[in-house]
Amino acid sequence: xxxxxxxxxxxxxxxxxxxxxxxxxxxxxxxxxxxxxxxxxxxxxxxxxxxxxxxxxxxxxxxxxxxxxxxxxxxxxxxxxxxxxxxxxxxxxxxxxxxxxxxxxxxxxxxxxxxxxxxxxxxxxxxxxxxxxxxxxxxxxxxxxxxxxxxxxxxxxxxxxxxxxx
Amino acid sequence: xxxxxxxxxxxxxxxxxxxxxxxxxxxxxxxxxxxxxxxxxxxxxxxxxxxxxxxxxxxxxxxxxxxxxxxxxxxxxxxxxxxxxxxxxxxxxxxxxxxxxxxxxxxxxxxxxxxxxxxxxxxxxxxxxxxxxxxxxxxxxxxxxxxxxxxxxxxxxxxxxxxxxxxxxxxxxxxxxxxxxxxxxxxxxxxxxxxxxxxxxxxxxxxxxxxxxxxxxxxxxxxxxxxxxxxxxxxxxxxxxxxxxxxxxxxxxxxxxxxxxxxxxxxxxxxxxxxxxxxxxxxxxxxxxxxxxxxxxxxxxxxxxxxxxxxxxxxxxxxxxxxxxxxxxxxxxxxxxxxxxxxxxxxxxxxxxxxxxxxxxxxxxxxxxxxxxxxxxxxxxxxxxxxxxxxxxxxxxxxxxxxxxxxxxxxxxxxxxxxxxxxxxxxxxxxxxxxxxxxxxxxxxxxxxxxxxxxxxxxxxxxxxxxxxxxxx
Numbered sequence: 001x002x003x004x005x006x007x008x009x010x011x012x013x014x015x016x017x018x019x020x021x022x023x024x025x026x027x028x029x030x031x032x033x034x035x036x037x038x039x040x041x042x043x044x045x046x047x048x049x050x051x052x053x054x055x056x057x058x059x060x061x062x063x064x065x066x067x068x069x070x071x072x073x074x075x076x077x078x079x080x081x082x083x084x085x086x087x088x089x090x091x092x093x094x095x096x097x098x099x100x101x102x103x104x105x106x107x108x109x110x111x112x113x114x115x116x117x118x119x120x121x122x123x124x125x126x127x128x129x130x131x132x133x134x135x136x137x138x139x140x141x142x143x144x145x146x147x148x149x150x151x152x153x154x155x156x157x158x159x160x161x162x163x164x165x166x
Numbered sequence: 167x168x169x170x171x172x173x174x175x176x177x178x179x180x181x182x183x184x185x186x187x188x189x190x191x192x193x194x195x196x197x198x199x200x201x202x203x204x205x206x207x208x209x210x211x212x213x214x215x216x217x218x219x220x221x222x223x224x225x226x227x228x229x230x231x232x233x234x235x236x237x238x239x240x241x242x243x244x245x246x247x248x249x250x251x252x253x254x255x256x257x258x259x260x261x262x263x264x265x266x267x268x269x270x271x272x273x274x275x276x277x278x279x280x281x282x283x284x285x286x287x288x289x290x291x292x293x294x295x296x297x298x299x300x301x302x303x304x305x306x307x308x309x310x311x312x313x314x315x316x317x318x319x320x321x322x323x324x325x326x327x328x329x330x331x332x333x334x335x336x337x338x339x340x341x342x343x344x345x346x347x348x349x350x351x352x353x354x355x356x357x358x359x360x361x362x363x364x365x366x367x368x369x370x371x372x373x374x375x376x377x378x379x380x381x382x383x384x385x386x387x388x389x390x391x392x393x394x395x396x397x398x399x400x401x402x403x404x405x406x407x408x409x410x411x412x413x414x415x416x417x418x419x420x421x422x423x424x425x426x427x428x429x430x431x432x433x434x435x436x437x438x439x440x441x442x443x444x445x446x447x448x449x450x451x452x453x454x455x456x457x458x459x460x461x462x463x464x465x466x467x468x469x470x471x472x473x474x475x476x477x478x479x480x481x482x483x484x485x486x487x488x489x490x491x492x493x494x495x496x497x498x499x500x501x502x503x504x505x506x507x508x509x510x511x512x513x514x515x516x517x518x519x520x521x522x523x524x525x526x527x528x529x530x531x532x533x534x535x536x537x538x539x540x541x542x543x544x545x546x547x548x549x550x551x552x553x554x555x556x557x558x559x560x561x562x563x564x565x566x567x568x569x570x571x572x573x574x575x576x577x578x579x580x581x582x583x584x585x586x587x588x589x590x591x592x593x594x595x596x597x598x599x600x601x602x603x604x605x606x607x608x609x610x611x612x613x614x615x616x617x618x619x620x621x622x623x624x625x626x627x628x629x630x631x632x633x634x635x636x637x638x639x
Contacts, residue, residue, distance in 0.1 A: 007571050008571075009569040009571055009572055010569050010571075011204060011230060011231065011566050011567065011568065011569055012230055012231060012232070012237060012565075012566050014569070014570060014571065037570075056414075057418055060428075061414055061417070064410065064413075064414070065410075065414070068349075068407070068410050071403070071406070072349055072352070072353060072403070072407070075353050075356065075357065075402075075403045076352050076353060076355075076356060076403075136597050136599070137294045137363065137596065137597060137600075138363075138597045138599040138600045138603070139363050139364055139570070139597070139599070139600050139603055140294055140362055140363040140364050142257045142258055142364070142403075142406045143257040143406045143407075143409060143410050144410070145233050145257075145429065146233070146413070146428050146429055147233045147429055149428075163233075165233070165257045165258075165406075166364050166570065
C-alpha cells in the first residue's frame, strides 16, 4: 500500500487515518501520522534508537499509551521519531484465555469495545534523532485520545483512525 | 434533538431519555448555528446524563466539540452522589491566562517594541522538545506541585501581591504529588517555566476600548493606549500525562458501559480513585500557576532591562480555563458544596464572593478572555447573576472553526506576519507553519462571544485590548 496515512479535517484538534497491510504496519503509520503534525519525520536522521514496550488492557488503550510514549520521549529526551524500525503486537495467553471463557459464557467474541480483560503487549524499536536547531517543530500534540477511534480490517489491510489533542 | 429558544441568547435541550437535568446553551443565533455543526450539543446532552449533576449542563458562548464534555462546558456535581471526570477538565489542566498592567503608554514603547519582543523571546523559553532553563530535582518538583505559585514567589519570581491576584492564591490546597505517575513527573521536570506551542502565546497589548471606567480603574486599567502583557499557557506535559493516566485508570476500574461516550469516563468524587485524580489535578493546576508566575517574572525583567524600569507592572489577575473545583453554590434554595467542572470556561464570581481578592470584592473578579493570535482580547468582570445562570462561569476564548490542516493549506506564516506588521503588530514565532495553523481566520469571532456573555450577564464587558507584539511558542 502506497499511502501510509492521511490527515483528516478536525476543527479543534487533529484526526488521522493510518493504513497498513498488517495491524503492526497500521500502528507504525499511526505513530508517523501523529509526529507529522509536529515535525517532518522524513527529514529526521536515524541516529539513535529507543526500545519501547507497552502493555494495555484493550487495543484502544494500547494505542493511546504507545502514542503517549512517543510524546514522552520527545518532551523528556528530545527524541524525534523518524521511523518505526521493528514492531510486534501480541495478545497474551491470559487474554486469550479470558476471551475464550467470555466466548463460552456469552456465546460471542469478547472482542471490541468491552474487552477489558485482554492484555496487549506492543514492542517496538523507534529510530530517530535528538532535537537540535536543524529541526523545525511546527506544533505540539498534547495527548492521544479515544475520541473517534476506529479500527477496520478490509480486504487489503487495516485502517486505524485516531484523534489527538493539540 | 429538540432545542428550545428561551430568550435572545438562551437555548435549552429539555430533559429526555437518560438526561437527569436539561442542557442550556448561551449563544447568539450565529453561535448556535456553529454549535449545531459539530457534536457540541450532543455532548452537552451526554453530560446531563452523568450521576449527581446539578441544575443543568451548561454550554458557554464559545463552545465547540471536545472529548466527552464539550469545550466550553460547565457542569456541577453533588459531592456525595456525583462524579469527577478527567474529560470534564481537559488534557491541558489549568490552561489559563495571566494579565499584567503597566504604567507605560503605547507611545513609550513604540521605538523599543521590537527589542522588547526579541528579549522576551530570548528569556521566555517556548520549551518545545527542548525544555526550560531550570534543572529541577525531583524533590523541588514535588514542592512546586504542592505549593504552586507560592513556591515561585519564595524563589524570587515575583511578589506576594501576585499571589493575592491569582485564582486560589496560586495554590490549590488539596494538591498532592503521591498519586502522580513517574511518567507525568518526568514530563513536568524539563518543561517548568515554558510557554509551549499551539494556541499558547504571550502578548504585549494596548488598551483599545474601555466599557466600564469604574471597574477598569479598580483593575488598574486607566486609559486607552495603556500597555498590558498577557500570558496564555498551561500545565504542559505533566497535566497532559495526568489526564491520560487517570482516563485509563478509571476505565480499568469502572469501565464505560452505560456511558454514551467512552470519554465521559469518571469516578465517584468521594471514591479513592476520584480523590486521587482530584488531588493530582490540583497539583497540575499548581504547576501551571508556578509556570505563569515564572514567565511573568521574566517579562518584568525584560521590561526593566529594555525600558529602564518595570514601572507599575502589577498583576491584574490569573485565571484557570480548564479545572474542577469545589465551590459553594445555591441549588433549589439550599447552599451546598459542589464539584464544578469548567472545561474551556472562566470562573466569573461577582461582588462579595470570599474567594476573590479583597481589592476586587466590591466589583467582582476580572475575567480574562484571549482572542485568537493577533486579534483583540477582552477583560470582563464576574457577576452575581452568573451564580444563578452558570454556576459563575463564562466563555474562555474564541474557539476554532477551521482545522489546523485546512489552515495550513490556506495560509502561510510569513504572510500572516507581514499582514500583522501592516496593522502595527510585531510577531515572533518558533515556527511559521505553527503561525499558519493559528491564523485568526481559523477562529470564531471573539467579539460575538463576549457580546453574548455581556448581554446574558455571565460576565460584563470592562475593556478591549489589542496586541502590539506577539510571541508564539
